[in-house]
Amino acid sequence: MGSYILLVTFFSGVSATFAIENIEDDEKFIIGLLGLIVGGSLIFFSIIRITILNVQAMALAEAGIAATRKRWLILIGRYGALPLCLVVSTVGVLSLVTSNFDIEMFIVSIIGTGFVTIVYFGFLFGYLSYKFRALAANLPSTNTEQQGIQNRCREIYRFTMIISICLFIYATACALATEMIIEKKFDIFFYLCLVNGLLFALVVYIIIRDLFLLTSRNEHNFLHKVPIKTPLLELTRIPTTPILPTSAGRSYLRSDSVQLTGIAITNKDQLSIGMAPHAPRPSWLPTNGIGQANVEPNRWSISLENWVRFVHACMATATWSSLAKVKGEEKINMYDINVHFIKPWTIGTGCSIACLMEGNQGPVDLMVSHAWAGSVIESLASIKTITTMYFVPKETRIFFDTMCMYHADDGATGGLSIPEQLEKKPFQTIIHNKPRRGMFIIHTTISEVYERLWCVHDLDEAITAKIDIYGAFDPSSWNAKALKSIVTSFSTKRAECQGESDKAMLTKLVNDRGGFDRLDIIVRDVRQQSIKDLKAVNLFEQLFSVSISSVDTFHKFEV
Helix, strand or coil: CHHHHHHHHHHHHHHHHHHHHCCCCHHHHHHHHHHHHHHHHHHHHHHHHHHHHHHHHHHHHHHHHHHHHCHHHHHHHHHCCHHHHHHHHHHHHHHHHHCCCCHHHHHHHHHHHHHHHHHHHHHHHHHHHHHHHHHHHHCCCCCHHHHHHHHHHHHHHHHHHHHHHHHHHHHHHHHHHHHHHHCCCHHHHHHHHHHHHHHHHHHHHHHHHHHHHHCCCCCCCCCCCCCCCCCCCCCCCCCCCCEEECCCCEEEECCCCCCCCEEEEECCCCCEEEEECCCCCCCCCCCCCCCHHHCCHHHCCEEHHHHHHHHHHHHCCHHHHHHHHHHCHHHCEHHHHHHHHHHHHHCCCCCCHHHHHCCCCCCCCEEEECCCCCEHHHHHHHHHHHHHHHCCCCCCEEECHHHHCCCCCCCCCCCCCHHHHHHCCHHHHHHHCCCCCCEEEEEECCECHHHEHHHHHHHHHHHHHCCCEEEEECCCCCCHHHHHHCCCCCCHHHCECCCHHHHHHHHHHHHHCCCCHHHHHHHHHHHHHHHHHHHHHHHHHHHHCCCCCCCCCCCCCCC
């Protein structure tokens, strides 16, 4: 690329000189002028490309993937240099007309237009340089992902400053060239074009080299990555004989085998397909709390950080390994988490996991809608990408019903049954309090989120409350083709939920507000935006060498 710019710039300088020296010879003049226009256009579009990449990098560094939804950035990505090209072309045509077709004055006008354009870009890159310097100084650096962005901003600050200085030098040379033409000092003009072209090409070569390094996935400079998926723990005792389920939901081996107690592993049809040992309760998880009944529904919240901590605690057990061996790690879902971890660890406390982990639950800042049949691994990646893609702080309080509601349903003091909790309308209450960071809908590859009627209800409430709606997904599990396949392959009308009374109530709510078809339109829009978000993820990773779905966003926890 650098060699290409060097040759094109040198070619432009020679063409300009050839055109000026052969004004009286029409054919030679036209050849030289065409060479100048072609070479200048190639340089112009190269600078435009660099400019667009830097503007996108600035927006992403400031606000994450959410910045790509800004209208001005969408227009830049869609139309690029077209508006500026039209302006420059219009000025060129007007210059030719107003110069009364005087060739010397026309060339002066072209160089003058180039001078104005170069000065404009000089100031623009000066502003970008200032912004990247400020971002490098002000961005938090509490984790490796943020440190990587901060370091990359310093690098971009350096070469945007070089570009700005280079363009102002080149603008000065254009002004001198114009004066040489007016005074007909063509011998000096030739050397000026030659020296200036070589100088500008050399500097642009350095810029392009730096840009190539920035936009290449260099594994040597790549951040240390911590995979989300944990290695499976080897179990010393695995049942090899049929499992006998009991009415209590527990299973035992036959008496002629090594005895091992645990909880039945079930498939999507709730049929027993294996057994997992009881998960040891984490020592850091309190055994009592204020009680679900004593917390207002709009404060049933858990921080993103503690959500991740809890899931990591589950993944560090032999119970998780048993589930992974029987079902496959990617197919462990929130039903499994509830049965094997949440209920056993909260029974008798009257508290949800959030209530136990959070001494003082605050108002919900972000609503998370998800399908219980969705992959836990992909949900974990999706939660982590909310912080990396959208720069949501890890302290942000979210409502995630699996962890923020009490599921033991055991009549414990301070607790509430599931029907009692639903009577408080937590989903509706939280959404209509307008959580400031909106609602994120988790999409996983093993379950359609809108097969769950409660998720359809979440969407309906979010539309009514007019809060921002985002699609959350694991970028390593989805590609554009997979996302496109779910844009239309769903119907909110077909969604189901447990309990005929709940289904009737939720269906009536949706129909009273206009029916399911209007929700389908919103879902399609959200998923179309997710496809664009995935492209933005790829650009983000390319510009900052950060792997969004694998970077360890949070501190390591005791599990």
